[in-house]
Amino acid sequence: MSLAAQIETTINNLEAGETFSYGDLGIAVSSYATAAKALERLKNKGKIKRLSKGIFYKPEQSVFGELQPSDQxxxxxxxxxxxxxxxxxxxxxxxxxxxxxxxxxxxxxxxxxxxxxxxxxxxxxxxxxxxxxxxxxxxxxxxxxxxxxxxxxxxxxxxxxxxxxxxxxxxxxxxxxxxxxxxxxxxxxxxxxxxxxxxxxxxxxxxxxxxxxxxxxxxxxxxxxxxxxxxxxxxxxxxx
Structure with missing residues (x-):
């Protein structure tokens, strides 16, 4: 499995509204540069959103539109x-x-x-x-x-x-x-x-x-x- 596919599988298993960072992806630090490109592609597809530098979240949808992650x-x-x-x-x-x-x-x-x-x-x-x-x-x-x-x-x-x-x-x-x-x-x-x-x-x-x-x-x-x-x-x- 390619690194990009591995990252996408990991993200697919997250709950909607859940946040994550590079360290939560189960990849080596040496792969972070490659991972950044994969995450950018997923962000462009709307599958994830950037919360802050190095921190992302999986969007959660409701009848009122997209929900932001909870404070916790x-x-x-x-x-x-x-x-x-x-x-x-x-x-x-x-x-x-x-x-x-x-x-x-x-x-x-x-x-x-x-x-x-x-x-x-x-x-x-x-x-x-x-x-x-x-x-x-x-x-x-x-x-x-x-x-x-x-x-x-x-x-x-x-x-x-x-x-x-x-x-x-x-x-x-x-x-x-x-x-x-x-x-x-x-x-x-x-x-x-x-x-x-x-x-x-x-x-x-x-x-x-x-x-x-x-x-x-x-x-x-x-x-x-x-x-x-x-x-x-x-x-x-x-x-x-």
Whole structure:
């Protein structure tokens, strides 16, 4: 089978509205130049459309005409490479999903460990931020949780009392293995995140606070936006 035929078969197997990049075609990087010509021919035939540089989608038709890919489908092409997650959405969009804020982000934030991803689509604008570890499908939710601790003071429209209960809910949802991982990832975050996590651990009577305490300067204090009674263990970790 020729490369062009292979690419067309792969695209025919995609769902309508699904996005893809060169890395999703199952071809060698050395074949990308040839693939570009095949994709251009398919685009001219109307079988695919270009979303942005190197990213395409299979058009979806409805009784009202052609539908654009969903926001989630558009973002998939930026968050995954060769079928593996390389980035995740953080910031206000994530905190809205976590129910920490009701505000909707105008500009999304994409966290990656060693790359910078910008998105400038009609409906979606996104800018890069730092991920504190290499991103995988298994750990991106843990990193997002730690991001919420890091950004706690700047989350818009945050009710700290209900916010603490939301954090506690998520910690209870994590498996023991994930709790061990989140503790390990926390060591890569700023000290205030480690103190915040330790206070939550202590509130839930979880193990792992010894390692977190050893990583902190006992003379340091951490300004964390809380109301009296939000987190009874906060004072044990110099959270003011």
């Amino acid at each position: 489908e558009v973002m998939k092409s930026y968050l995954f490479q060769n079928g593996k997650r390389k980035a995740y959405i953080t910031g206000a969009y994530l905190y809205n999903q976590m129910r920490l804020t009701r505000q909707v982000a105008n500009t999304w934030k994409i966290a990656t460990f060693n790359a910078r991803i910008f998105v400038n689509q009609q409906r979606i604008k996104a800018k890069p931020v730092k991920a504190y570890a290499s991103v995988t499908e298994e750990n991106y939710r843990l990193l997002g949780f730690l991001d919420a601790l890091k950004d706690w003071n700047t989350i818009p429209d945050l009710d700290t009392t209900s916010g603490i209960q939301i954090l506690i809910f998520w910690l209870k949802e994590f498996t023991p293995e994930q709790i061990e991982e989140i503790k390990r990832y926390a060591l890569q975050y700023p000290p205030r995140v480690r103190a915040f996590l330790a206070a939550l651990f202590e509130e839930l009577k979880m193990t792992g606070t010894v390692e977190l305490r050893q990583s902190l300067n006992p003379l340091s204090s951490y300004g964390i936006r809380l109301k009296p009674g939000d987190l009874s263990t906060a004072k044990n970790w110099n959270m003011i």
